[in-house]
Amino acid sequence: MSQPNIVFIHTDQQHHLAISAYGNSDVSTPNMDRLIAEGVSFRQSYSANPVCCPARASWYTGRMSVEHGVISNPFPIDPNLPDLGQWLTAHTDYNCIYSGKWHVTGRDVANSFDVIYDRHPYGELQDSGAARAAAQYIAEHANDTRPFFLSVGLLNPHDCCYVCGVNGPVGKYGMEPQLSDLPDLPGNFDTDLLPQNQRHRVDHWSETDWQYYIYQCYRMVETVDAQIGLIYDTLENNGLIENTLIIFTADHGEGSGHHRRILKGFFEEEAWAVPLVISQRGSIPNGQNDSHFISGVDIPATICDYAGAPPLPDATYANSLRPLLKGNDDIAWRESVIGENASAIAIRDDQYKSILYDSGERTLYDLSNDPLEKRNLASDPGLDDVKHKHAAYLAEYANTVIPYSGPDKTGERDRVREERMENLKQGKGWTEEVGS
Amino acid sequence: MNIIPAELNAIAGQLQNYDAPNQTVQLDSNCKLTYEILQWAKTHPDGLTDDRPIGTVEISRYNKENGAEYQIVEKRNGGGREIYEATVTTARDERIGESIQNWKLDWYQAETPDKRLLINGTVREATIEMNKKHLSADTPISCQWILPFALANQTTQMDEAFTTIDELTYCKTGQLLHGPEQIEVRGQSFLSFRHTGYGTLPIHYVFDPQRRPIFITFTLLSWTLRDIERI
Numbered sequence: 001m002s003q004p005n006i007v008f009i010h011t012d013q014q015h016h017l018a019i020s021a022y023g024n025s026d027v028s029t030p031n032m033d034r035l036i037a038e039g040v041s042f043r044q045s046y047s048a049n050p051v052c053c054p055a056r057a058s059w060y061t062g063r064m065s066v067e068h069g070v071i072s073n074p075f076p077i078d079p080n081l082p083d084l085g086q087w088l089t090a091h092t093d094y095n096c097i098y099s100g101k102w103h104v105t106g107r108d109v110a111n112s113f114d115v116i117y118d119r120h121p122y123g124e125l126q127d128s129g130a131a132r133a134a135a136q137y138i139a140e141h142a143n144d145t146r147p148f149f150l151s152v153g154l155l156n157p158h159d160c161c162y163v164c165g166v167n168g169p170v171g172k173y174g175m176e177p178q179l180s181d182l183p184d185l186p187g188n189f190d191t192d193l194l195p196q197n198q199r200h201r202v203d204h205w206s207e208t209d210w211q212y213y214i215y216q217c218y219r220m221v222e223t224v225d226a227q228i229g230l231i232y233d234t235l236e237n238n239g240l241i242e243n244t245l246i247i248f249t250a251d252h253g254e255g256s257g258h259h260r261r262i263l264k265g266f267f268e269e270e271a272w273a274v275p276l277v278i279s280q281r282g283s284i285p286n287g288q289n290d291s292h293f294i295s296g297v298d299i300p301a302t303i304c305d306y307a308g309a310p311p312l313p314d315a316t317y318a319n320s321l322r323p324l325l326k327g328n329d330d331i332a333w334r335e336s337v338i339g340e341n342a343s344a345i346a347i348r349d350d351q352y353k354s355i356l357y358d359s360g361e362r363t364l365y366d367l368s369n370d371p372l373e374k375r376n377l378a379s380d381p382g383l384d385d386v387k388h389k390h391a392a393y394l395a396e397y398a399n400t401v402i403p404y405s406g407p408d409k410t411g412e413r414d415r416v417r418e419e420r421m422e423n424l425k426q427g428k429g430w431t432e433e434v435g436s
Numbered sequence: 437m438n439i440i441p442a443e444l445n446a447i448a449g450q451l452q453n454y455d456a457p458n459q460t461v462q463l464d465s466n467c468k469l470t471y472e473i474l475q476w477a478k479t480h481p482d483g484l485t486d487d488r489p490i491g492t493v494e495i496s497r498y499n500k501e502n503g504a505e506y507q508i509v510e511k512r513n514g515g516g517r518e519i520y521e522a523t524v525t526t527a528r529d530e531r532i533g534e535s536i537q538n539w540k541l542d543w544y545q546a547e548t549p550d551k552r553l554l555i556n557g558t559v560r561e562a563t564i565e566m567n568k569k570h571l572s573a574d575t576p577i578s579c580q581w582i583l584p585f586a587l588a589n590q591t592t593q594m595d596e597a598f599t600t601i602d603e604l605t606y607c608k609t610g611q612l613l614h615g616p617e618q619i620e621v622r623g624q625s626f627l628s629f630r631h632t633g634y635g636t637l638p639i640h641y642v643f644d645p646q647r648r649p650i651f652i653t654f655t656l657l658s659w660t661l662r663d664i665e666r667i
Contacts, residue, residue, distance in 0.1 A: 028610070028634050100515060117545070118515040122475060124656045125490070125514035128603055132543055133516070136553040162476065163637075163655055171655065172638055174442035179632065216655075222635035226606040237568045 003092070003308055004280060005244040007134075008151045008299070009231060010059070011224050012052065012101060012123070012158035013264055014250035016045070016273040018221045026183035027218040031229035032277070035248050039279025040288045040325055046337050046348075048296035050252035050264045050271045052158075053105045054341070055296055059251075060084045060104060060112075062300040062315030065340050066421060069404035071413045072342040076106020078406035082312065084149070084300050085112030091309040094149045097137055100130030101153030113151065122162065123155030123220065130154060131227035135234040142238035149307065154227060157220030157254065161263060164213055176212035183214050186258045186270075188372035200255055200263040210257045217256055242281045245306050247299060249276040259373070267346035267355045267363075268373050272339055278302070284325050292324055293337035293348070316400050336393050342412045345420065347390050347397075352383070354390040356429050358420060387430035398424035441619040443628045443640040444651060446476040447658045451621070454660055460646045461666050463588035468496040468667050469649070471659035473512050490514075493659060495581050496667060503527040503534060508581045517546035522604050526582060531596050532613060533586030535559075535576035541604040555605055564599070564607060571607050573599040580639070583613075584649035587629050587641055590616065594629075600636070610634045616643070626650075 017024050021033035022041075048058035049065040057063075057070040060083040065071045069078045083104070085096040089112075098113035109115055117133035120126035134152045141148060163171040176182065185207060205213070228248070235241045251274070255261035258270035265271065276294060278284060297318040304311055305320035312318070317338075323331045336349040344357045348367065355363040362378040364386065377383055403417040423429060440448040447454075461467045473491035491512025498505045503526045510520040521542045529535035541555040557566040564571040577599045578586060596613045611633030619628050624645060631639040642651040652659040 116548075116551075120515040122514075122656050124654065125475065125512070128605065129514050129516055129518050129545075132553050132605065133545070136543075136551055139553070140551065159656060172442040172445050172640075172653075174445075175630075175638060178630070179638075216637055219635060219637045223637075226602070226608060226635050230605060233567070233569055 003094070003147045004283075004306060005147045005240060006094075006149045006247070006303055006306060007138075007231065007235070007244055008149070008247045008303065009228055010151070010153055010248070011221070011250045012153070012155050013160065013252060013254045014157055014221055014224075014275060015217070015254045015256045015270055016250075016275045018157075018218060018254075018256070019275060022275075026214075027221055029221060029225040031225045031232060032248065032275070034232065035228070035246060035277045035279050037287050038281055039246070039277050039284050039286070040290050042276040042278075042290050042292065042294045042321070042324075044291050044337070045249065045274050045276035045294040046272050046296070046339055047250075047252040047274050049339060049341050050266065051341060052103050052251055052264075055251040056102070057104050058296045059299050062297050062304075062312035062318040064297060064317055064338075064401055066403050066416055067314075067401050069406055069413055070105050071340075071416050073105060075411075075413050076408070077104055078404055079106065080406055083107065083112050084151075084303060084312070085109075087304065087312055088149055088307055088309055092307050093146050094307055095141070095144070095146055097148055097150045099134045099137070099150070099152045100126060101155045103153075119153065119155070121155075123157070123159045123224070127154045127156055127224055127227050131230050135230050138231070138234045138240065139238055142240055147307075149303065152231060154224045156224045157217050159220055160213065160217045160254065163216060164262060171212065171216050173209075176208050176215075179212070179215065181215075182208070182211035183218065185210055185214075186256065186372070188258050188374050189260060191259050191372075191374050200261045200265065202260060202262055210260075213262065214257050217254060242283070245278065245280045245283075247276075247278050247302070249296075249299065250274045251296075265341060267339060267341075267344060267353070269367075269371075272346065278321065278325060285327060290324055292333050293335070294321065295334075295337050295339075314402050316402065317397070336390075338394070338397050340416070340420075342416065345394065345424070347393055349389070349393075352386045352390070354387070354430065356394075358415075362430070391424075391427055391430040394424045394429060395427055398422075441621065441628075443619055443630075443642055443653055444621060446653050446656065447474055447651065447660065450474055450658075450660070456644060456648075456650055457661060457664050459664050460648065461664050463497070463585045463647070463649075464499070466498050466667050468494065468663075468665050469584060469661060470494050470663035471652070472662050473510075474658045474660060476656040476658070492662075493581070495584070497585055498667075500525065503537065504585070506582060506585075510581075511546075519544055519546060520603065522581070524579075524582060524604070526586075529576045529586075532576045532578060532583075532594070532598050533588075533590060534578070534582060536578060536582065536601065539601070539604050543605075557601065557604065564601075566601075566607060571609075573607075573609060575599050575609070575611075577601060579604055580652065580654075583629075583631070583641055584652065587613075587616075588643065588647055588649060590629070600631075600633070602635075606635070608633060608635045611636060615641075 615629035616627035
């Protein structure tokens, strides 16, 4: 077999630092740690759109939200765009297999992959079965002559959406004082300088409620960690670990009490940044960190590259990570990374992050001197050069992407496509405020 | 005021219509427990869940010399219609009642009964051999299918470290069993054991005044006892 098997394992809503190998002593993730020890960690990896359906549509098309049309969960994907399952089936010899959460609005996964385990809205009911089905498939097909591309959608720690309830109790509410190992609150728990429209901020919980919420998120991460271990062990036990590329990431992060927020859908690091680890024993360097800016759209580009397929069509913002995995630091790479959602577009470079809300509010962070994003420098005139630079990057982006051209061009999707992109092309945003 | 204790939050609504079985059986005899699996209802914003039970668990226990053998069948509707068929042998253990010695798990989906995942395990001298993997465990070993029996006769306070083999598939060391705590439900006094640890959201094993393991609450899932019988 000349091409490797490819196993794409993704969790849902995992904070990028909820991994013990990255120094977090409140969580224990021996199986994620094992992948990290055997692979390359991309420590500046970002969701294309930090919400479930848009992020996943980007994973499978290599296109940004403004292109595939899933600007937020309710909007269906452009039916004319091929996805990874269809693309690899058409252009390679891979068996394309799916287990667990798919959640690409408007597309039936069964039309793109052979589905071995369906999704369920609760990770507690889905994930152990999704991992077991994946393990069963791996064991049964260990000696196949055709390689497989197996995508495993683990849902947790996403269940934290349901056990808390923004307006309700936190899980087994009332028992948290019985637990002696609740984690400390994050260093940016008390920050009041963010836009007043910030999503998923919770003000009525006690600090102990918050600690218990974070505690639960970590236990859910550990649960999927064990399930990842089953998949890894099955690959190893069946002699496939050296011929299998393993990609591990999450669709988006989780508020986890940073800025008093839960859930996702915003561009502070806790929600936008994601873990990303790629390993293949004997073929990819062990235990290395990479600091290039990575977008979720780079994952399908990488999968196509390893599978020997041509790049997905018109995936203009996507880059294969394969050269980086070979230790090639001399290649040209993006100097910033961009994310977008239904209400904002964000860009970060090696020092600064701008978040431009369609409502007109602006946030600017100096990540080098304020990594916890506690000070909004949007009104600082001394940073006009940063704003100009970000505006130029965004204009280039708006001129490069190919906006959604499918049916039903209505509502938020149309507004983003028409107004936001046109404004960015014209240099509006930061530049109009700093009088360029 | 919340009159449902934390241990039972997940089934607070469903408790309104719950009637416990009439029978009482000593759990150190040959006996069988049947549970319904409930999911925490009406919390999903898209209304994707409801109040219907989503499965059953049947655990039959047979006394053996210095331990027991368990036959387990769990059926539940998750992403697939999953079926677990397992056999477990245990040995008496003074720390948590019983500790697992051997197991066989046969897992499959009802739609594809020919595609099965088999997991076998054996414990020898503080080492768990699970399929081809060896894991160290210097604490007693249990799982959610065995603990309802193992804890039934526990009357003194415990704060015991143990290893769980969740669903006889996922080995997790660093677990802790604590209790029993007394809780009040609808004017009755119950005893609750708490299980916490790596990869475990607090699980509670709740025994009624007849020492029957009547509720087992996980996070979004819970088991409620539907039947208890001598076999």
